[in-house]
């Protein structure tokens with residue numbers, strides 16, 4: 001089986017952007033890595049990964065070389081990426097046309113849209129497959145601040161959308177349902193979420209980027225910043241703290257709504273937090289911290305009233 005990759009730009013004979021190409025097809029057309037890379041732009045075949053890859057075509061004429069290595073794609077894939085097209089993504093449909101024509105039920109959102117890159121990337125490629133309103137309702141989380149100037153959805157944003165879906169799922173269904181994101185190479189809800197109640201929190205630094213979820217046990221306000229302590233199954237050496245710098249609250253209506261939630265936080269109730277990012281040890285504070293970079297990267301699941 002030849003290695004495959006996805007075209008990111010149209011090519012006159014290989015196909016349009018989004019089409020899957022084999023390294024053998026490229027090798028037939030181009031004799032050197034340079035000519036191939038000039039003409040063909042590709043990314044990882046696993047659409048959940050999608051890192052840019054380059055084409056390596058070994059020089060066959062190189063003197064003295066008995067067996068030349070075979071042509072291949074080279075890229076920096078996240079851990080766990082299989083570099084293979086997903087079984088459901090057949091042949092040459094682009095990711096976007098698949099979404100539009102997706103025949104399977106869209107009960108749960110499937111594609112992660114990063115609010116940080118979405119704001120920058122105005123190529124019009126922004127798709128909101130789960131924008132059917134269904135998942136926005138019924139959460140009871142502050143319908144007050146839905147008007148969001150500058151934000152196109154409810155203030156809980158991307159993490160809230162996936163968190164509410166995750167909460168509705170069984171363990172089996174988390175393993176079955178796709179969640180496509182560059183940081184989630186395994187591509188399921190199960191692989192995207194990391195629950196403090198279900199998992200060890202001993203080596204969080206190695207867990208990498210996830211949507212972490214845990215009950216909140218402390219709320220500290222220092223200046224305009226908030227530090228939320230998380231409950232662990234077994235206490236580790238370092239407390240696990242979610243950090244919200246004051247600038248996060250300045251991001252539109254979503255930021256203001258988040259600040260409002262935090263100011264009225266009631267620890268007498270068990271409140272679950274969902275936050276996207278990765279934990280890093282802060283030696284100065286002797287704690288492991290996840291710094292939230294955007295109000296849409298955190299979701300506070302308030303108990304039903």
Ligand SMILES: [Zn+2]
Pocket residue numbers: 044045046049050051077078081082083
């Ligand atoms: Zn990859």
